[in-house]
Amino acid sequence: MQRGETAGLREALATATCRAMRDAVIYLPADVKQAIERAAASETNAVAVGEYENITKNIVAAEHLGVPLCQDTGVPVVYLTMPPGVPFSRVLFDAIADGIRRATNEVPLRPNVVNPLTRHNSGDNTGVGMPAIHVRPGERFAVTVMPKGAGAENVSRVVMLLPSQVGKIEEVVVGTMLIAEGRPCPPVVLGVGIGGTFDSAPALAKEALLQPIDRMDAFEQKLCDAVNRLGIGPMGLGGNTTALAVKIKTAACHTASLPVAVNVQCWANRHATVEVDW
Known part of the structure; x- marks a missing residue:
């Protein structure tokens, strides 16, 4: 790739990663919300019914206010889907890390990622081996983010x-x-x-x-x-x-x-x- 193409790829992937992370921590997938609704509707325990009410209020407030569903915004686990024709290089991993740093600052996300021994916090949810990135083949070029709480x-x-x-x-x-x-x-x-x-x-x-x-x-x-x-x-x-x-x-x-x-x-x-x- 030419230098301009490399820069364009890095920016596009960083932007997509940041957006995916924002969407993931704020909005629950529709199938998950529906499963919660079904569980709440079938619940017979009074205390549990109250907990479902709290969960539902939490989901609605996060969407309305545009803030994360939980204070633990997790560690970023990323799945990169690669179709034929997209060049594979270190640029992809750097771009994803860029996107995570951007999301940490802009959403914002709680900085959760630390060195496992010294416990030093990177402050931006990146570090050695983080974010965890899994590359898989597919028909479309896409990034999937799963924030995983401790x-x-x-x-x-x-x-x-x-x-x-x-x-x-x-x-x-x-x-x-x-x-x-x-x-x-x-x-x-x-x-x-x-x-x-x-x-x-x-x-x-x-x-x-x-x-x-x-x-x-x-x-x-x-x-x-x-x-x-x-x-x-x-x-x-x-x-x-x-x-x-x-x-x-x-x-x-x-x-x-x-x-x-x-x-x-x-x-x-x-x-x-x-x-x-x-």
Whole structure:
């Protein structure tokens, strides 16, 4: 690419990333809002009904005021969709970091990203390995941002099962939520990654959270029903719905292994996609 083309690509991607981050922290996807509405309508626990009223007021206020849904604006997890013809280079990663810095200043976002050992805060939500960027092929050039809060992330886990323990997947998923209780601000969405390797199963689980939650297959529904039987309810105060949905992504794995990861997400299952105009 010529220097001018490189500069144009960087600016276009930075602008799209900033916009995606803004949209993600302020506006919940329609399918998530609808799932919350359905859960609220079917709730019979009086305390839980009150919590849904608070959640709904929160969603409306964020949209009306143009401010983040939650004070924890998360760490930025980014999925970059690359169609044929878009040149792949370091410029793309630099542009995404530019967009995150811009969003941190303009939205604004709480600076959450720190060095894992010194705990030094970068002040702009970037740093070594951050934002986490996943590149995938696709038909259109787009950036998807998922701000991931610590409350839900801290109770996520990965378990290495044996091939003979397929029947224990439900136990892993339900057990994860049983340990988490109210800490991840339920009702949650659970992303489940099955297969791959020790490191890729959690990546599958996180990406599963991007799937629409207004439909589940039979296995996902079975897991969701099992989690809801725990009765943890909204904010851990009891209720009919602990999980709005369970979403699964799978990958082939070693014949001697069965990795299972559960990535917990709070009721604010935030993510937004913006096409890059380049």
